[in-house]
Amino acid sequence: MAVTNVADLTIVPVTPAQARAASDNMYPHWGQPNGVVSTDEYIKAFDSIAATGPWDTAYTAWALVPRSDPTTVDILSHCQTFRRRAFVVQPGSDTVKQVTSYVVAHVFTPPEKRSMGMARHMLRLLHYTLAPKDDLPTFPKAWGAPPTTHYGDAAFSVLYSDVGPDFYQGCTVGEDRPGWVATPTDKRTWPVGQGESTWDPEWEAIDLAQAKQLEVTATAANCQAMPRTGDRTRTRVAFEYTNGSFRFSPVRGAVIDVASHKRKNLDGLTVGVRLGAPSGVERPYIIYTARIRGGAGTKKMRIAHVQHPVPFDALLRVARAAGAQEIELWGDDSSWDAEEHEVTREKEIPCLASYSLGKNVEWLWCEQ
Numbered sequence: 001m002a003v004t005n006v007a008d009l010t011i012v013p014v015t016p017a018q019a020r021a022a023s024d025n026m027y028p029h030w031g032q033p034n035g036v037v038s039t040d041e042y043i044k045a046f047d048s049i050a051a052t053g054p055w056d057t058a059y060t061a062w063a064l065v066p067r068s069d070p071t072t073v074d075i076l077s078h079c080q081t082f083r084r085r086a087f088v089v090q091p092g093s094d095t096v097k098q099v100t101s102y103v104v105a106h107v108f109t110p111p112e113k114r115s116m117g118m119a120r121h122m123l124r125l126l127h128y129t130l131a132p133k134d135d136l137p138t139f140p141k142a143w144g145a146p147p148t149t150h151y152g153d154a155a156f157s158v159l160y161s162d163v164g165p166d167f168y169q170g171c172t173v174g175e176d177r178p179g180w181v182a183t184p185t186d187k188r189t190w191p192v193g194q195g196e197s198t199w200d201p202e203w204e205a206i207d208l209a210q211a212k213q214l215e216v217t218a219t220a221a222n223c224q225a226m227p228r229t230g231d232r233t234r235t236r237v238a239f240e241y242t243n244g245s246f247r248f249s250p251v252r253g254a255v256i257d258v259a260s261h262k263r264k265n266l267d268g269l270t271v272g273v274r275l276g277a278p279s280g281v282e283r284p285y286i287i288y289t290a291r292i293r294g295g296a297g298t299k300k301m302r303i304a305h306v307q308h309p310v311p312f313d314a315l316l317r318v319a320r321a322a323g324a325q326e327i328e329l330w331g332d333d334s335s336w337d338a339e340e341h342e343v344t345r346e347k348e349i350p351c352l353a354s355y356s357l358g359k360n361v362e363w364l365w366c367e368q
C-alpha cells in the first residue's frame, strides 16, 4: 500500500459511502458467521437497533483515511463509538458525579491492510476526538495535524478486547501514555443440565418497556451504593443502565436473528424475568439473552443484570425454559459460587482508557 507515513493519515466520521464500505468489510467477519443473509440485512439490523433504543443519537462510525482524500471508500481501518453516561466517585469521597464516556466497538482493518499499524494509529487518533484537550498530551508532531472532529467530552472510554490485553494498551494516548488498559473481569459459566423447565406461574416476563423502567431504578440504586462499593482508595466508575444497558444485548441478538431469518420481528421480545409474587415490593429479576452465537454450538444464557435474591434453582429453570445449555455471568457477583462453575477472564477483556480520572481507576459493575 502506498501510504506508510502516519502523518498523512487522519480519522473522520464516515460518509454514507464509507459506512457502506465498512459494512461490506464487516459482514464476512461478524454478519455471515451469525447467519445474516447479506450485507444489506446486516446494515438493516444495525439501523433497526438505533431505531429501537436510546443509544442512537450517540453513535459514530469512524474511518482512518489519507488526509488528502478523506472521503475515499478505500478505508484503512474503521471502528464505532457509542456515547454513554457514567458515574464517577473520587477516592474517599461520597459524592457521585455524572460524566460522559464512550464505548469503542467493531474495530476492523480490511485483511489486505493488516499488520501495518493502521488500527493502532486510528485508535491513537480516536483519543484526540473523544477527550478534552486539557486532558491529552500535546498532539505528537510525527502524527501531522490533529483530527478536525473533536467531541472533547470524554472522562474515559472503554472497549472489550477479543485480541488479548496488549494490543489496545499499545494504542497510546499521545506517544507513550497507555491506551485502553485491561481491567480483567471474571466470567462465570454454569452448566444447566436436566430438570424443571417451566416458569413458576407467578413469574412475569420483562418486555422492552419494563426493562427501560428497571434501568432507571437500578441506576438509582447503583448511584446510591457507589460510594460504599469497591476500593475506596481508587477512583471508581460505573455506567448508567439508562443508556439502554438492559435492552441493548437482547435487541442486538433479536435483530441479528431477524437478519438471519430465525425470527420475524421484535414483537413480543422478552428480555428477562421477574421472580416472586407480584406484591408491590421490589421483586428479584434477571435480565438476560439466550442465544447461539456464531451460528452453531451451545445456546448460552448471558445475564446482563441480576436483582437478587435469585435462588440458583430458579436461575436454572429460567435457563432451561430458554433452551440454554450454559449460563454466563460477568462481574464480581459471587452469589452462586457454591454451585459447580468455571471462571475465565481471557475473552472479551474489558479495557479502559482514562483521560481526566488519573491512572488508578476501578470499573464497577462491569457487566456485558
Ligand SMILES: CC(C)(COP(=O)(O)OP(=O)(O)OC[C@H]1O[C@@H](n2cnc3c(N)ncnc32)[C@H](O)[C@@H]1OP(=O)(O)O)[C@@H](O)C(=O)NCCC(=O)NCCS
Pocket: 029, 077, 106, 107, 108, 109, 110, 113, 114, 115, 116, 117, 118, 119, 120, 121, 160, 161, 162, 163, 164, 167
Ligand atoms: C484486530 C485488527 C483490528 C488489527 O488491525 P491492524 O490494522 O492489523 O492492527 P495493527 O497493524 O495496528 O496491529 C497489529 C497487531 O495487533 C495485534 N493483533 C491483531 N490481531 C490479533 C489477535 N487476533 N490476537 C492477538 N493480537 C492481535 C498483534 O499484536 C498485531 O501485531 P502483528 O501484526 O505484528 O502480529 C484486525 O486484525 C482485524 O480487523 N481483525 C478482525 C476484527 C477483529 O477481531 N477486531 C477486534 C475486535 S476486539
